[in-house]
Amino acid sequence: MYRKYFDPLDYNLSADFRLTKLSDLKGRGCKVPRDVLHRLLEGLQTADKNGYGDGQHHQGLMPESKPTPVVGIGLDSCVIPIRHGGLFLVQSTAFFYPLVDDPYVMGKIACANVLSDVYAMGAVEVDNMLMLLSTSNKMTEKERDIIMPLILQGFKECAEEAGTTVQGGQTVINPWLIVGGVATAVCTQNEIIIPENAIVGDVLVLTKPLGTQVAVSAHQWLENPDRWNRIKSVISEDDVRKAYQRAMNSMARLNKIGASLMHKYNAHACTDVTGFGLLGHAQNLAKHQKHDVSFVIHNLPIIAKMATISKACGNAFGLLQGTSAETSGGLLVVLPREQAAAYCKDIQAQEGYQAWIIGVVEKGGRTAKIIDKPRIIEVPAKDTEGELW
């Protein structure tokens, strides 16, 4: 569980080589603001002008007049009927700049995040992945020849873990290092869960803790005395390193089992939590519901001590408001109330990770909110020597 950090010296690289320096923007910085994205994508919209997704994955519901379930721009993945055999194409693409310093783990995270969008639609058998790569023109040749194969290896091994392979892609040069990909599943209709069937009385389950961006930022601040001085009174260096490890572990973890269990426990809708944070994605999912419902979130499971950091920064991250960006976050699953506990328990049994009931589905106008004083769940509740979770 505990993995050794990537150490540049192990590879005869300069001690101050940092993968995360191969991009000038951090966290949400690389995101196009939501309203701008909205305007940009207007040209791609179908006549019914649906909402948009998380900016990374601009897919959305198509006109309801279509006879078969079709999801276009606005949700996590598109779901498109194809010409053959009543089958559907479920696919998504995303690409990222480095947000952790370990190239192998960065490759895994990128792959897990791309797959997550397809898993959010209930599709668990991915037929193919393509990889999008860009070396950075700020890397030396030596750095490139060491770092890029590690990223590729992480991406490939994550794809294999997901039971799929990488059979194509593109590699170019860019100022910032880019890693991303495309995931494609060709599915029968019953392999897909169109995320629009939440009903009053359902509950919301989250399958990974929040706080990845806070953990990643805090870890970068260890090398930035100005920033570190602002939080060092509330957290130890060791706790930051542990939170960073937890964030990496969580981001590299596949949402495949969570997706697979959605079928067993009759999930009514799902999205994955990424760039727009828990609330942003909850709102987007709510907007696409068929019934007059709204989502109310009571609990926030957060990587241990990240809530403390967020408060010490004057809530600049928006973590407690549900707007802190996550990378490769958990599935936010809408489940029948009587199935939710069993769903969480099954994930725990199969993967050894907790999942949490975090909210309820009420009657409402297709919106989502977090209650005024949500309960913060520290994850894990207690440190166990030598173990991450």
Place this chain on the structure above:
Amino acid sequence: MYRKYFDPLDYNLSADFRLTKLSDLKGRGCKVPRDVLHRLLEGLQTADKNGYGDGQHHQGLMPESKPTPVVGIGLDSCVIPIRHGGLFLVQSTAFFYPLVDDPYVMGKIACANVLSDVYAMGAVEVDNMLMLLSTSNKMTEKERDIIMPLILQGFKECAEEAGTTVQGGQTVINPWLIVGGVATAVCTQNEIIIPENAIVGDVLVLTKPLGTQVAVSAHQWLENPDRWNRIKSVISEDDVRKAYQRAMNSMARLNKIGASLMHKYNAHACTDVTGFGLLGHAQNLAKHQKHDVSFVIHNLPIIAKMATISKACGNAFGLLQGTSAETSGGLLVVLPREQAAAYCKDIQAQEGYQAWIIGVVEKGGRTAKIIDKPRIIEVPAKDTEGELW
């Protein structure tokens, strides 16, 4: 046919706004050197260690022991059997930096180029496209709000022309503007032409003229007196502008009809000509043949006057050597000798564009070459007032 240039002043942008300035690298500059790519991709390879494609599209033949045609890393698109109905997934991805100044045309070119890889496998019904976009952080908000929708419009209209739609993608911010996408077709086996069946006596057909990179570069030199002075004795400004228009028109043109006619005329193999130039792609295609053949190229159809510029630059482009990069180039199709003329004639009849028999398939060791003094075919042979071709 003749389209008005994009003029920044028409959109109240600064007169010196140039889309092509939103990347510091031109032409092949953004390509990872072939040997480096080779090393990088080793980690993705299957056991049989096949060759690699054009660097943009690193797909290739899988082990022959597989019962069904499977193409992985090394050719233009991957071809992968899926779980359902004996169907195959054919897909490709590519992304580009601006190489022309007209944003609408740039969107079309990117789309046409992405589709071209799928067409090269004979697949003509594309089920879905995803779009990869990055705004440039060097653009003002105003530039972004004007330019990006034009790029999107071009991409979308090209996809519609191809009979498909854009149902997803990602948009981020990057130092250089990026536009690209993913094309996916789910096909029956007889919709695909696995490009490995060239036999001695076949001929090679090319469906678009060469010289796009030379035309694009020469056009940029109009604003660079140092460079312009080097070629102005051999070409007029007007001829450069016309060649640029021809290059844009050619790059934005779909290879769909050429692909469709491959079935009618029993093509034995095909690739599309992009980053590694005519010879690079011919060599890659030759390497993947089942029989002991080699490709010998006798004729080079080139956008009018671009051969002259290339010579005036001391062949720096490698145009006459077949190594000049092309963007969204033509299909290089291997056809039975008795079918080739009819194939070219049919393209002319359906599209109004010429195609050319440029070489022959001989007995050999799976290589390709251009003869010592190839015949240069100026395209078009004569200028017609008010017409491009």
